[in-house]
Amino acid sequence: MTATTTIAVGRAYDVVIGHGVLDRVPRLLREGVLRVLVVSTPALAAYADRVAAGLDEAGLQVHRADVPDAESAKTADVLVGLWSRLGQAGFTRSDAVVCVGGGTVTDLGGFAAASWLRGVDVVHVPTTLLAMVDAAVGGKTGINTAEGKNLVGAFHEPRGVLCDLSTLASLPRADLVAGLAEVIKGGFVADPRILELVETDPQAALDAAGPVLRELVERKVAVKARVVGADLKESSLREILNYGHTFGHAIEQVSGYSWRHGDAVAVGMVYAAELARTAGLLTPEVVERHRSLLASVGLPTSYPLGGRSTDEAWPPLRAAMGRDKKSRGATLRFVALEDVARPTRLEGPDEERLRAAFEAVVG
Numbered sequence: 042m043t044a045t046t047t048i049a050v051g052r053a054y055d056v057v058i059g060h061g062v063l064d065r066v067p068r069l070l071r072e073g074v075l076r077v078l079v080v081s082t083p084a085l086a087a088y089a090d091r092v093a094a095g096l097d098e099a100g101l102q103v104h105r106a107d108v109p110d111a112e113s114a115k116t117a118d119v120l121v122g123l124w125s126r127l128g129q130a131g132f133t134r135s136d137a138v139v140c141v142g143g144g145t146v147t148d149l150g151g152f153a154a155a156s157w158l159r160g161v162d163v164v165h166v167p168t169t170l171l172a173m174v175d176a177a178v179g180g181k182t183g184i185n186t187a188e189g190k191n192l193v194g195a196f197h198e199p200r201g202v203l204c205d206l207s208t209l210a211s212l213p214r215a216d217l218v219a220g221l222a223e224v225i226k227g228g229f230v231a232d233p234r235i236l237e238l239v240e241t242d243p244q245a246a247l248d249a250a251g252p253v254l255r256e257l258v259e260r261k262v263a264v265k266a267r268v269v270g271a272d273l274k275e276s277s278l279r280e281i282l283n284y285g286h287t288f289g290h291a292i293e294q295v296s297g298y299s300w301r302h303g304d305a306v307a308v309g310m311v312y313a314a315e316l317a318r319t320a321g322l323l324t325p326e327v328v329e330r331h332r333s334l335l336a337s338v339g340l341p342t343s344y345p346l347g348g349r350s351t352d353e354a355w356p357p358l359r360a361a362m363g364r365d366k367k368s369r370g371a372t373l374r375f376v377a378l379e380d381v382a383r384p385t386r387l388e389g390p391d392e393e394r395l396r397a398a399f400e401a402v403v404g
């Protein structure tokens with residue numbers, strides 16, 4: 042059984058969710074495609090091999106690029122390496138890139154496709170929960186720079202997304218948990234039923250083969266489809282998908298990317314909730330609901346100081362938040378909640394309030 046959500050942007054495309062769907066890659070490619078570059082990482086060779094074999098059987102010229110694991114894939118050097126592969130193999134505008142992996146692979150490979158010849162087709166085969174519900178859907182692609190997270194990138198919609206739930210069987214539990222942060226984010230900003238499902242049975246939400254996780258995937262993809270269908274380039278509404286990311290991205294960057302993205306976003310949502318509470322927007326009950334929901338699936342809800350004082354830990358995080366893409370000039374802008382599924386923006390909170398929210402999340 043598969044479920045299909047159509048993303049209604051420009052050239053609409055489908056996100057297919059089900060078991061065994063990664064074999065469908067050849068069907069998603071345009072007529073006349075000759076060459077395909079399969080971008081993946083060595084740990085995922087079994088999935089990439091299967092995708093490559095299917096493309097080969099379909100008569101395509103298959104090229105492979107293995108990139109470093111996790112966040113170390115999202116660098117300019119690795120991107121240049123992909124451009125070299127595409128150039129040496131003579132990729133033209135009718136050829137395609139296929140990304141098989143987590144969000145780091147789809148962000149990097151998606152950006153290679155966006156930039157090669159100013160844009161060639163890309164198909165995503167996400168293999169983490171996080172990439173299925175978020176990174177592979179909606180067209181944001183990019184890499185990090187020394188100054189910050191995702192600072193270089195492009196909007197580049199895929200031709201299609203194949204979420205093969207069977208791949209989640211091999212995903213380490215910590216990565217499954219991290220993916221749930223982006224699912225829960227979707228619940229807080231747009232779909233309260235997601236929160237109820239997790240609260241009713243957190244363990245079921247962590248069962249990669251079970252019906253609850255599948256419903257959560259379908260619901261979160263539906264949230265993303267609605268939002269990006271209305272505002273692909275983040276002129277306004279799409280910002281709600283960035284809930285928790287202002288502080289979350291700062292944690293990632295300051296840690297040298299030793300934090301998982303989802304874990305950082307979990308703490309970032311608690312930070313945003315505390316900020317909204319001190320601004321009188323959000324009740325303490327909803328702030329506590331953040332903590333209890335996230336903790337129930339094993340996500341972090343506080344920022345460990347690791348022996349530093351808050352005076353030492355705060356300045357680099359504050360500086361990193363200044364490079365958030367939602368900022369305008371010197372004004373920080375946060376996605377904040379007035380209630381569940383009632384997102385708003387909090388603009389230019391004063392330094393005292395920013396710091397108070399930090400003190401509320403250290404642990």
Ligand SMILES: NC(=O)c1ccc[n+]([C@@H]2O[C@H](COP(=O)([O-])OP(=O)(O)OC[C@H]3O[C@@H](n4cnc5c(N)ncnc54)[C@H](O)[C@@H]3O)[C@@H](O)[C@H]2O)c1
Nearest residue numbers: 084111143144145168169171172175176181208211212302
């Ligand atoms: N473009 C977007 O809209 C968007 C949205 C959310 C997150 N992101 C980005 O996504 C990235 C995080 O993605 P992620 O959480 O998928 O991390 P990831 O890509 O680093 O994958 C996490 C780990 O899981 C391993 N893995 C992947 N699939 C596996 C499988 N099926 N079995 C076993 N191991 C597997 C990977 O090798 C890696 O070690 C971040 O860089 C974040 O900025 C982008």
Ligand SMILES: O=C(O)C(=O)C[C@@H](O)[C@H](O)[C@H](O)COP(=O)(O)O
Nearest residue numbers: 175179181190191279282283286366
């Ligand atoms: O799709 C979006 O829009 C998001 O903001 C989704 C986020 O979960 C994701 O991490 C995204 O990459 C963050 O984007 P950025 O613009 O803050 O780099």
Ligand SMILES: [Zn+2]
Nearest residue numbers: 223286302306
């Ligand atoms: Zn994210």
